[in-house]
Amino acid sequence: MPTSSPHIVVEDLRIGWGTRILMEHVSFAVERGTTLAILGGSGSGKSTLLRYLIGLERPMAGRIDIDGVGEPHAYEGVPPYGVLFQSGALFSSLTLAENLALPLTTWTNVRGPLARELVQAKLDLVGLGAFAEHLPGEISGGMKKRAGIARAMMLEPDLLFFDEPSAGLDPISAVELDQLINTLSRDLGITIVIVTHELPSIFLVADDCIVLDKEAKGIVARGDPRRLRDESEIPFVHNFFTRSSPGAAATGGR
Amino acid sequence: MRVSEVIYALHSMGFDPVRWLVIPRCLALVITVPILTWIGDVLALGGGFLATTIASDLTPRAYILGTSAAISGADLFSGLLKTPFLALAVGLIACGQGLAARGGATAVGARTTSAVVLAIFSVIVISALFTLFLTLLGV
Numbered sequence: 349m350p351t352s353s354p355h356i357v358v359e360d361l362r363i364g365w366g367t368r369i370l371m372e373h374v375s376f377a378v379e380r381g382t383t384l385a386i387l388g389g390s391g392s393g394k395s396t397l398l399r400y401l402i403g404l405e406r407p408m409a410g411r412i413d414i415d416g417v418g419e420p421h422a423y424e425g426v427p428p429y430g431v432l433f434q435s436g437a438l439f440s441s442l443t444l445a446e447n448l449a450l451p452l453t454t455w456t457n458v459r460g461p462l463a464r465e466l467v468q469a470k471l472d473l474v475g476l477g478a479f480a481e482h483l484p485g486e487i488s489g490g491m492k493k494r495a496g497i498a499r500a501m502m503l504e505p506d507l508l509f510f511d512e513p514s515a516g517l518d519p520i521s522a523v524e525l526d527q528l529i530n531t532l533s534r535d536l537g538i539t540i541v542i543v544t545h546e547l548p549s550i551f552l553v554a555d556d557c558i559v560l561d562k563e564a565k566g567i568v569a570r571g572d573p574r575r576l577r578d579e580s581e582i583p584f585v586h587n588f589f590t591r592s593s594p595g596a597a598a599t600g601g602r
Numbered sequence: 603m604r605v606s607e608v609i610y611a612l613h614s615m616g617f618d619p620v621r622w623l624v625i626p627r628c629l630a631l632v633i634t635v636p637i638l639t640w641i642g643d644v645l646a647l648g649g650g651f652l653a654t655t656i657a658s659d660l661t662p663r664a665y666i667l668g669t670s671a672a673i674s675g676a677d678l679f680s681g682l683l684k685t686p687f688l689a690l691a692v693g694l695i696a697c698g699q700g701l702a703a704r705g706g707a708t709a710v711g712a713r714t715t716s717a718v719v720l721a722i723f724s725v726i727v728i729s730a731l732f733t734l735f736l737t738l739l740g741v
Contacts (some may be wrong), residue, residue, distance in 0.1 A: 402614055426616040437611035451615045500614075 353415060355380040355507060355539040356401065361410035363393070363400055370396060371566045374410070376558050380506075383533045383540040385550050385573065387588065388560030394543045395434070395511055397560070401541060402431050402509055414507065426455045429507035430500025434515060436492035438484040444471060444495050445480040451502045470498040474528060490521030497528065508532065510542040514549045526552045547591065551577075559585050609701065619701065628693035635689035636682055643678060676741050684732040691724040 354377035361374040370393050378384045386394045399405050401412060403420030417423050438447045448467040452458055458466065471477050474494040476487075484492055493513055500508055513529065514522040526549050532538045533553070544550060550557065550573045557576065559569040561584050569576055569585040577589035586592065612619045647669065654665050699717035703709045 399610070404610055404613055427614060429614075431611070431614040433607040433611055433614075435607050437607040439608065455616065 353380075354378060355415050356541070357411075357413045358401075359411045359413075361400070361412065362408045363396065363405070364408055369408070369565060371560065372409075374566050376567065376570060378539060378541060379556075380415075380539055381533070381537045382555040383529070383542060383553050385554035385557040386541065386543045386560065387545060387550065387557050387573075389545065389562070389588070392560040392562045394545070394560055398509055398511055398541070398543050402429070403427065426451075426503060428503075428505050429509060430497075430503070430505045432493060432496040432500050432508070432510045432513055434512045436484070436489075436496035438492055438495055438499070440484050443481050443483055444476060444487070444498075447484070447495065448499050448502055451499065455503060466502070470501055471495075473501075474498045475524075488521070490517045490525060493517070493525060494528065497525075497532075501532075505538070507539045508541075510540065510544075512544055512546075513542065514544060514546045519548075522546065522549065523552075529553045547589065559588060624694070624697040624701075627697055628690055631689035631693040632686045635692075636685040639682055639685045643681065680732070680736050680741055683736075684729060687732075688725050688728055691728055692721045695720045695724060 356378040362372040699713040703713040
């Protein structure tokens with residue numbers, strides 16, 4: 349497979365439930381080694397789109413093709429991508445080390461000291477080396493998310509999906525997480541798809557973005573987030589990036 | 603439950619939530635509920651013995667003879683026989699409702715209520731069917 353081909357291709361996707369269409373005509377591609385941000389207001393379907401990308405739901409129409417995976421909902425076996433969920437989704441009865449070891453010992457023959465060494469290396473990478481024996485309930489929300497990233501990386505995927513990694517974190521923890529995401533993308537060459545509506549995170553980590561709008565039921569803008577902020581003439585996109593309310597122009601406010 | 607995204611996480615790691623969550627819980631119930639029922643039977647008989655001999659003039663010997671005459675081995679057997687089936691029904695209903703819970707803490711509460719109501723109903727139905735079946739067998 350040529351490395352220049354897109355890592356993810358989405359073509360004319362239509363998603364929804366029953367007769368209700370949430371979004372349609374959704375098409376985009378994610379280049380290998382880049383970070384794509386899926387943006388949009390609350391209820392625009394960002395996290396829902398992510399669930400389709402990782403194969404948790406089957407689309408009504410259209411195609412999602414992940415290089416090496418094909419259609420994610422039809423893929424069987426160990427998905428060659430990792431996912432960080434909004435809550436971290438760690439297993440509460442297992443220590444951080446046990447959480448990280450789970451995919452490793454289930455899907456590979458790595459056991460014993462080598463498994464412990466690999467788990468420790470991943471915990472060190474996300475700055476949680478000293479917390480290996482802590483339960484998820486004993487660490488902060490930001491640490492849970494970092495542990496979730498470490499678990500998502502246990503099987504060395506070249507593609508990571510993040511669902512609102514900075515949501516609910518204090519500014520310092522959020523920046524630390526953004527810097528970690530940058531490290532993964534720029535230093536390790538991992539392709540990253542990130543769902544967020546945190547503007548500082550978007551400008552710090554994203555190379556490219558798509559903007560979803562629930563009124564338009566799909567993508568209303570696509571491109572470099574800095575360029576969209578400065579140049580987009582689409583009212584929703586302009587308001588999103590400049591944190592303006594729709595009525596601000598009429599009232600003369602920001 | 604899907605509310606905490608743990609089930610999504612299982613999917614995303616290639617794990618089957620039924621194998622990882624439902625089967626262990628149902629298996630645990632099928633094994634432990636008969637044991638708990640047996641313990642409950644023993645405690646009920648022992649408690650009855652203590653209460654009767656302390657609170658009334660009935661002698662211990664009279665209680666034992668009376669209880670032996672009223673309860674046969676078949677009664678204990680029929681009581682224990684249905685417990686794995688009741689445990690399986692309760693486990694499947696609870697896990698099914700848990701897996702279907704979406705939409706936040708409210709959904710968890712609603713699904714918990716549904717699970718309790720359905721489990722009570724299933725226990726009554728399964729017990730009635732066993733009673734009918736055992737009566738037809740003359741047990």
